[in-house]
Amino acid sequence: MFKVAVLGPLGTYTHEAAHKLFGPGVEYYDRDTIEGVFQALPAIADAGVVPQENSIFGNVIETYDNLREAGFVRGEVTLEVMHCLLVRPGVKLQDIQKVLSHEQALGQCRGFLRTHLPSASLVKTSSTAAAARALLDNSSNCAAICSRVCASLFGLTILYEGIQDETANFTRFYLITSDNKVALPTWLPTIEPSRALIRILAEIHPSSTGPGISKFLAALQLDFIRIDRRPSPKSSLSQYVYFVELQGDPNTEAQRVDTWSSRVGRAVQRVEEAGGVVEIIGLWPHRQ
Amino acid sequence: MFKVAVLGPLGTYTHEAAHKLFGPGVEYYDRDTIEGVFQALPAIADAGVVPQENSIFGNVIETYDNLREAGFVRGEVTLEVMHCLLVRPGVKLQDIQKVLSHEQALGQCRGFLRTHLPSASLVKTSSTAAAARALLDNSSNCAAICSRVCASLFGLTILYEGIQDETANFTRFYLITSDNKVALPTWLPTIEPSRALIRILAEIHPSSTGPGISKFLAALQLDFIRIDRRPSPKSSLSQYVYFVELQGDPNTEAQRVDTWSSRVGRAVQRVEEAGGVVEIIGLWPHRQ
Structure with missing residues (x-):
């Protein structure tokens, strides 16, 4: 049976988010920490579900810090926190x-x-x-x-x-696997991906002539909808890891001869040509 | 006497950072929280010093959340945490x-x-x-x-x-005032500004045709070195506040007829013309 690791204990909102994605036909494993979910892949679980951001508290730092070195995003799900x-x-x-x-x-x-x-x-x-x-x-x-x-x-x-005071409390979750090759359950919708997450290592140069994050983003030539910045594992105030979420148009992506994946691939190549250290760490479909 | 509010108690690293900027010739006030430092301006203190980011832990969320609605960055100082x-x-x-x-x-x-x-x-x-x-x-x-x-x-x-185990532990601080007009002590170096912080409100549009953060950043046509994302005070997963730190070249900025401030002003105007809600919330000199 397909195994899904979630931030535990079972019954919390991450479990509910995973349930919304996979339904009852998989086995759920709870882990104490977000890092624990990442570490469970692929030996203990085939996939994991982790919170990515909340509409009040912002992005989930622990998830981004783990994405600096592991995990591949394969899907997303948003949940309204309904107490x-x-x-x-x-x-x-x-x-x-x-x-x-x-x-x-x-x-x-x-x-x-x-x-x-x-x-x-x-x-x-x-x-x-x-x-x-x-x-x-x-x-x-x-x-x-x-x-x-x-x-x-x-x-x-x-x-x-729905007994909470504030109604606008949404949490968005990422579905992750250890890499892009892990097969997802066959009952999940197989539509063409229209989102991607890329990770760019950028340095601050003393003058504006060096290649930096502004040059790398310009080289992408694709629309992005979220950017998040974390310290590089080197722990320096002049080197950062950026996470850039790219968005295609889900309505037209399927009809294009030039697929989303190959366009993302070329965008990443342009960043590399501009001097960036960059990697695709997510590709997934998104329905409106 | 010029009054500086710092995240307290006195004797912590924020106080030391403020001391590095202002020396002994000002009065220091300690506040329990970062929000307290922002709220002290301008009634209780002329300026404030707050941590902006740390090389291990990343950006200081409370500082950015306050900058969504208050404060103007007038300077920066980086401190190596030396126990x-x-x-x-x-x-x-x-x-x-x-x-x-x-x-x-x-x-x-x-x-x-x-x-x-x-x-x-x-x-x-x-x-x-x-x-x-x-x-x-x-x-x-x-x-x-x-x-x-x-x-x-x-x-x-x-x-x-310097008795700490890891040597690479730096914290960067912002010097803030309530607005750009507050006069700083005359003994601070008065060199031409070459950095700026701008705040952009961006929405995620369902298709890539709407104006979003990627279009606004492209419209800047200036180099930026840091981008940070926080939820908008509206608490929605499709509207964010971005903080973009712009960098000029401190070596040439002083010789230019077209000043840094006016170039930042025009960049912001271009973002507005692209449909963005944007504001300059920092302008300061930076020495290398």
């Missing part, structure tokens, strides 16, 4: 005296709690999934705030869905 | 039984401690400066690991300097 109120089957709102969840989720549902459960005590847990799991050992006056995947995972009932 | 072993005057290496410092600094000096103070116990403090201050109340068998500015600040003696 749910879960209980053991049969428990009603008026029974609830304690609400368990991760500190952050409790904070994000303050409005709901004030209105619907003003006298319930709040109990912090190490993750939202841990709160759901804890319901199994607790008396029936407890509820958990967590992702909806916990309902099926632990046999719980969803009392409310 | 020192400080003691009360007269205390010798063989007297030391306890070493106090922030957890991170203790970790970064593991090699030195193992070699020179193998039997000393390590005591964690809330900051490196707090360790230095604590020496004043402690018996004479203690030492602190902190920045060298703590020696003059608390009347302590430097026993060793």
Whole structure:
């Protein structure tokens, strides 16, 4: 069976994102850290799912730091963080005296709690999934705030869905494999890739005459939609690793004779000719 | 007297960076957070010093998030993080039984401690400066690991300097004021600016035809050396704030009739004509 490593524990939002991509037909493995997901490839798992960015907190540094040296992006999925109120089957709102969840989720549902459960005590847990799991050992006056995947995972009932105060809380995830050759499950849509991630090593030169990131980006001659900068593993303030996400047009990409992959390949070659150290570390389809 | 707000407490590396810029002739105010430094301008302080990036940990998110809405960069200074072993005057290496410092600094000096103070116990403090201050109340068998500015600040003696394991640990700081009009102390070098920071709001369009960050960067027609991306305050996964640091050539900038400021102004105008929402939020001189 196809094996997918996710940032754990199972039942967190990364697991839900992986579920949205692969459904129930794969085996999920949870890892304690994002680095652990990268390290699981390819020996322990065929693919991994890691958070890439959140609409409030920005890019996920640990994911980019791992992409400096490992992993190939094969897909993406965006999830609206939807906190749910879960209980053991049969428990009603008026029974609830304690609400368990991760500190952050409790904070994000303050409005709901004030209105619907003003006298319930709040109990912090190490993750939202841990709160759901804890319901199994607790008396029936407890509820958990967590992702909806916990309902099926632990046999719980969803009392409310989307109880967070702010509605605009999206997280985007990358599907990664150890390299571009790993075969993905056959039931995934096989449409022509229209996105790519490239990694460019750039130095700051004392004068503007040396080749730098501005020259490399100009050499691409393709549209890019995200740029992220991390220190190079060398730890210097004049050498950086840039991650550039390229975008083609998903509507026309399939009809072109000159494929997206080959156009990305030529763009990378132009960067190399301009003096850049560059590598393609992602190619994937994107539907609108 | 000119007032400078720094990320506190006094005696930390940000204070040392500010000292490197302004010397002893200004008043230093410490603030608990980077946001506090921004908020101190201009009512409480004339200028502020905040960390911008570190060669190991990358850019300082809190500084960039504040720059989304406030502050104007007027200068920069880079500091090599040099941990020192400080003691009360007269205390010798063989007297030391306890070493106090922030957890991170203790970790970064593991090699030195193992070699020179193998039997000393390590005591964690809330900051490196707090360790230095604590020496004043402690018996004479203690030492602190902190920045060298703590020696003059608390009347302590430097026993060793540069005791960290890794040598490549640099932090770069921005000197900020509330806007470009605040007059800096007259003793600072008044050379022609050759760097600039601009802030561009960019959206991801579903197809590559819309104006996006790649088009805006191309419209600049000036060299840039750093790009940083943060979520827009709107919290959406399709709108971002980019910070682009532009670089002129400090050796020729002074001789040009067409000044750096006016060239940056025209570059920004070109981005506006391409449909970008853009602002100059920094202009400063840079010596090599």
